[in-house]
Amino acid sequence: MKILIAEDTEDSRIMLEMALAAQGYEVMSGTNGIEALHLMQTATPDLIIADIMMPEMDGFDLCRKVKADPNLKHIPFIFYTATYTDHRDEELAMALGAARFLIKPLEPKVLIQTIQEVLAAYQAEDAETIQATQSKEQEIDSMHLQSVGRKLDEKLVELEQERQALKKSEEKYRHLVEAIQDYYFFYTHDTEGIFTYLSPSIEIMLGYTPEEFLLHYSEYLTDSPINKEVEYHTQLSIKGEEQPPYEIELYHKNGSIHWLEVKEIPVFDEQGHVSHIDGIAHDITERKQAEKALRHGLKMDAVGQLTGGIAHDFNNILAIIMGNLDLLERVMPEGDKTLVQVKSMKKAGQRATDLTRQLLSFSRREPKQTTTTNINRVIKTMDSLIARSVTPEVELEYNLTDDLWLTRIDPGDFEDVLLNLSINARDAMASHGHLSIETRNVNIDAAYCEQKPEATPGEYVQLSVSDSGDGISPELLERIFEPFYTTKGPGKGTGLGLAMVFGFTKRSGGFITCYSEVGVGSTF
Known part of the structure; x- marks a missing residue:
């Protein structure tokens, strides 16, 4: 039927x-x-x-x-x-x-x-x-x-209800998109890998208009090795293969480097062929900076422990050597030809002792003896020493805040820090230049801490030491606080000065940053 x-x-x-x-x-x-x-x-x-x-x-x-x-x-x-x-x-x-x-x-x-x-x-x-x-x-x-x-x-009532629901949904997602546009942008590219759409939020995130980005995209990629994989991932998407998110590095319009996490989704037509690819890019710069700061902190802690252990043992050995040299010097008669050699050995031993002291200062987690101090007073007592250390060719300027807050530090360690920074500034300037030492009160907020993961919100006393030297390139800037790392020539530095400064700021509950431009100068 x-x-x-x-x-x-x-x-x-x-x-x-x-x-x-x-x-x-x-x-x-x-x-x-x-x-x-x-x-x-x-x-x-x-x-x-x-x-x-x-x-x-x-x-x-x-x-x-x-x-x-x-x-x-x-x-x-x-x-x-x-x-x-x-x-x-x-x-x-x-x-x-x-x-x-x-x-x-x-x-x-x-x-x-x-x-x-x-x-x-x-x-x-x-x-x-x-x-x-x-x-x-x-x-x-x-x-x-x-x-x-x-x-x-009934259908009219149903349609009106659906219209109202759609309106609410659109409103909800509009607010959502507005809320995330600082960190996300959306895009579409065809099966040739050519962008056909970019959401306007790219301008908020990277500074480029969609038109600028479409025309000059390849120019904005950094030379990072991870960017060499971009073409590979694009081809996988064009083939219709699902893949996990991947990372790229791009230059912001202001010249800074931003890290993006990219997720692409192939879209298929009725015949099952890839018609285009939809993508979403998420700004993960803050996360990458935090990860980098964490890695650096862990590395510095590990190096500090290793350095402290070596310096402690070395210091014990030096104590025996220096003690015996003192005894030898006392018992040797005046005019003995070997007395000059003993004094030379003591001088070399003293340099080794100073080096060991720097190593121990870097590795020490707690300050030796802290006191509530106005660092302006410490700076003023060091005026003549700093002036002699940086030579008369360097113009020295002080900008010290009158109502500077008190802070709890080890004054002796602080003197070493200031002297190290001043000598570093002198060495960065060929024969003449300008050295500025400044103090002021600052309030560090959460927004600043998002950019500087090593910082925590609160009230701080800030010391700034600025020079008009050669500046430091971004590649070297990442390593300047590592022990034994120096850009100076052989025999001109141990690579422990800035490491000691770094250790002091950590022990004192603070943090240190460096802003530098090649050919302009640096500020610590």
Whole structure:
């Protein structure tokens, strides 16, 4: 037996086809009333199952046309709907001559049983007798119009609710996008790897307009090795392969380097081919800086422990050597030719002792003896020493805040720090230049700490030592606080001066930064 299905929803139509075919029925199907009528011109079905809400011609009109056709009106008609569920809709369906009015969803077993009952009833009774119960045409038209009107009203209410929900959703996601635009931008590129869209938030994040970035993208990539993988990842996306996020480095318009985490998603067309790639780029610069600061801190701690252990043992050995040299010097008579050599050995031993003291100062985690101090007073007592250390060719300037806060430090260690920074500044200037020593009160807030992970919010006394020397390149700047690292020539530095300064600031609950421009100078 043939059964015709008129159903516009694909999932429902397929489910019906499978359920009926499994019972041995021959199935024909269309997506609306017009398609169903065309199918009936080629083969007359034994039963019709139709949805009501369908495009072009709904189920009510289909039923009316079937029952108005002398060749088709004997075919039993079942409505199977999930939208027209009002009892008045059922009354209209029965008035049109339907055999059953069923509400979706039904268990397949129940649906098949109902179909069998309808077919059995129509075979047992005379079709004309069944159709005799149909109402008058005018009454049916009125019921149909009322049913459609109700459904339109319901649909209008539903659409308004959906519109309001969509408006709220758009508002929600608009606020979300606005909130993250400092850290994310979105883009699309085609299967040639050419950008076709960039969200305006790229200008907030990297300083470039979308137009600038599209035209000069390759110029903004740094020469970092990780950027060599960009083309590889792009090709994987073009091939339609899912891949985890990857990182790239780009120059901000202001010249600073930003790290981005990129996630790409291939988008496929109906044929299963990649049509384009959607991507999202997340600024992870702060995270990378924090990771870098953490690695540096761990490295400095490890070096400090190693250095402290070596310096402690070396200091014990030196104590024995220096003690015996003192005894030897005392017992040797004046005029002894070897006395000069002993004094030379003592002088070398003293240099080794000073070097050991610097090593211990760097590795020490706690200050030896702290006191509440106004560092301006310490600086003023060192004025003449600093002036002699930097030579008369260097112009020395002091800018000391009058109402400077008190701070708890080891004054002796602070003197070493100031002298080290002053001598470093002198060495950075060939024969003449300008050296500035400044103090002031500062409040460090959370925003600053986001840029400088080594800092913590609070009130600080700031010491700044600035020179007009050669400056330090960004590559060298990353290593200047490492022990034994120096840019000076052989014999001109131990590489422990800035390491000792770094250790002092950590012990004193502070932090140190360096701003430097090549050819302009440096500020510590």
